Amino acid sequence: MALFNLSSVSDALQDVSDDTKGVSFVGLARKWETEENVKEVVEAINKCPHLNFLNLEGNTLGCEAAKHIGEALKKHPEFKRAIWKDLFTGRMKTEIPPALIDLSQGIMFANAQLTVLDLSDNALGPNGMTGLVDLIKSSSCYSLEELRLMNCGLGITGAKMLAKSLGECYKGSVIAGKPMELKVFAAGRNRLENDGAKALSAVFEDIQTLEEITIPQNGIYHQGMAALAEALKKNPNMKIINFNDNTITSRGAEVLAEAFYAIENLIEINLGDCLLKDEGGQTLSDVLADCHPDLEVVNLSGNEIGPEVGIALANSMGPKESLKKFLLDSNQFGDEGVEQIQQIMEDFGKLDVLSIEDDEGLADDEDCDEENDETEEGEEEEDYEEENEDDEEVVITGVSNLSESKFETSLDNSILLNSTKIDEDDPVAEFCNAKEPKLVDFEKITDEDKLIAIKDFLSNATEDDYLTHLVFTILKLSSISEESKEAQQIALELFKEAFEYAKTKDRLKSVRNFFLIQLGLLKSEEKMFKPKYDIKSCRAALENAINNNSIPDEEKTIFECFLNAAK
Template sequence: MMSGSGVSFAGKAQKWEDEEKVRELVNAINKCKNLEFLDLEGNTLGVEAAVYIGKALEKHPELKKALWKDLFTGRLKTEIPAALKKMGGGMMTAGAQLTVLDCSDNALGPNGMVGLEDLIRSPVCYSLQELMLNNCGLGIGGGIMLAKALLDCHASSSKAGKPLALKVFIAGRNRLENDGGTALAKFFETVKTLEHVAMPQNGIYFPGITAISKGLAQNPNMKILNLNDNTIRYKGALALADAFESMPNLLEINFGDCLLKNDGTMVIAEAICDSHEKLEVVNLSANEMKSDLGLEVVKAVQNKANLKLLNLNSNEFGYDGKELIRSVMESGLNPDALDSLSDDESPDEDDEDEEDDGEECEEEEEDDDDATGEYNSNPEDEDNIIVEESDPNTIDLSSLQMNNNGPATIDTFFNTPHPSLELFNNLSDTNKLDAFRKHLDCYEGEDYLIGLVFTTMKFAALSKESNEALDLAKAFFDDCFKYAAEKSQTNRVKNFFLIQMGLLKSEDKKFVPHFNVESSRFAIEESLKIDSIPQEIKETFKTFLIVK
């Protein structure tokens, strides 16, 4: 139940279109002598109705909490910013001083941020302590706009003698990616007062995680950090471990489903082992860690007297590993804190037996990989790097469309399965070759090779329409085989390209090439003219191309 006095129409499923439809709400606002909060969650608001709400808010400088979750269901993207501007304008006229602004679960996108920018920059938000924009589809562009507005607010509020001191920042499920996360990291570094940051499910990889970590390191009062379902991996874990040194008051960390694997998990375990005694919740679920790393995590929390929950579910412990982890946990301070260890992702015992059947079996498996092009590697062994091809049926088409129509950045192109020519042409980098190579340099081993071959195919698929894309395809084709030679992966990479061009049959009968075949073949033919490509590679491709 909401504390203080105010008006709540939460969950009434009202459709406010015009003055008549919104009259009941406006009358309630006008009659409230001390409007500390206005809760409109679970209704749908049109522009005309928002005009009358804004006028009513002009009389309430005491308003502290604007609770506007799930307020624009079914509204056009042009309606949302206009409605927000009207209500924000009312608060600015009144001289309100918000402490809480919650616009979560609204399809704001970059357009919706236009409706919030002026409000966030205004004196209304100088006093803001909690900002919630969860599940708003901000995208990279919206994230950058939000960061700039917050930085402007901090600058102007500082000049006014009362710097913005935001404590809670919630922005999960917004497709911020690296560029959006990096932009917000600059605000984190500036504000220095954050205590609770939640940015799950944003498609952020370790370059963005690294920037965010550096920003958060300037916030010594951090208590809750949730980066669930982003891609932290080992390098991101190193950055977070460095940041932890400046966060002695951490109560909760949630890095579930972040591909930490064994090496990243070890970094996090070591970072919290001899410090952070206040921790109450540690979530490292679904990180593909083995049982020995699960034990390291358990050992790292043995001195946490306040621990309430240790979530290690959905890892790869196996039956014996889970029993050992439970046993060690039961001997510690908080035996009941360990979650159920459900949904173990260990390979089936039958599969493990097959892998141990001897050299002959291993050779057959390698032949299968070469024939299908569906590569599956052991990340612990870089000499066995193989390339995974995504199942086209699992591609999130809404995300794909967003990326192709979203801000044109190297990061967006890199993370879009089939980037468009328009996206490529709109990239602002003057030297795209250096920019893409620099981006790939952030990865290593398995991830580097996977990124390299798929980026090559993306350029190749655009090569008949763009000479610039063709030049990049040729340069990256050369890079691929130089790196493949270093890692003894030449045959596998060669077969991958042949299968993607429809020149080599896949053992998977359902497989179809995922890239433009005609354009890809053209790019490969042109790439074979490069002097540094080994002659045996040239001969192989020429043989297949001749008999196509």
């Protein structure tokens, strides 16, 4: 794909051959918000006679702009490669799903057959995945060959959502008589962990056409590696494996070695920083000595491997005629060990492919590798799980830090309204100020029109606090709405008022995100926070508000994305 300097819309058009025709705005740092400022992209798409690819990498795309790009894509059934890396810089996490939905709808409407989908370096998280699932499981992805989601913060939940969508896509493609032939899967730095790796492995076992799997830095231990190893066995055309910086240990090396015997075409193996130690290194040395003659790149750096195993590895790799890079940096060979390994590679005429820098010297103790593996793995996994025990929902930035009022710092309870006009025995005050809503407290309100009574009570709040108390009151009414139709109806009316008021104060995003947090759909930045309301009932009340047009159209799609993802 040729690069260019954009000076006009025509510069965005790439027209060299059928495979390289398309539109590129790569690396221009554009901020596309409205129809007007995304006009250049839409025009370039409309003027492209054969839109093979659309490269928008290195820009930032808003919801309205995405809608117009999606409309333009509806006219291009020939579209194949969506290259949308680093496309949502500075966007709230709630902006990404609707933008992806609009882009996806354009592709699906055109019945385009994607071969490449690259959304790397976007802070998608599980929330962002809600905007992708429909596309990935659609017929537009039956033809998908490359799926790249590097550094997207998917987490376990996002990985499971991705696996489910891919699985549905594969099954649909089989029924359609054209099974998906996914060749490249790249999802490094996503905190997939064991559960995410297991979910994806099950899909890879079905697909059986993978040639490259790149998933470094994902907190995967030997249990996850065991699942991946089984998947590797079912993909005989595998050529590139990158599991760098996962905690494989000797146990993981054993199951991977079994898989390596089952696949014969590997050209690149990256198991750097995987805590293999001597036992794991020796296991791999044995299998590499026996097979994979076409290996070009092997990375075993940073694995605490000692000199004897390092020498064994050198002897197993030296005869590989195609070897271009053999990385053994940052191990524990000692000066003499390094010299011996260098001599072996020189004898094979391969010294120039060896990298053996930053050696850490011989290990201080000679404890059994297996004992060390168990101790270190147990400690690291326990610490990791404690640190990320709530990682099934992505953290949203910019909610509790807005400091516009007490609203964003009142996650646990509404602050009591302070006014000499309020009667402490007033049942309305008692219900609205209760820490936990109860139907019995709501029924104590004897006013003929409870809605007016509640509004009158809330009017005692200061202007800065009014929205805070209004939202908490909605949550309390929503929490009992499945028990009381009257509470449900009042919540419906207050939903409408809350969003209308928030719009006048330019605080729609704050209100929206606050509701999402309280309903357990987004994780709060306050680690100890847990929703105190009946989440099931509150979500039902929110759906009721959506269905009855109590929420602005621009917010509906976002709420629907999160609610659908939670089902």
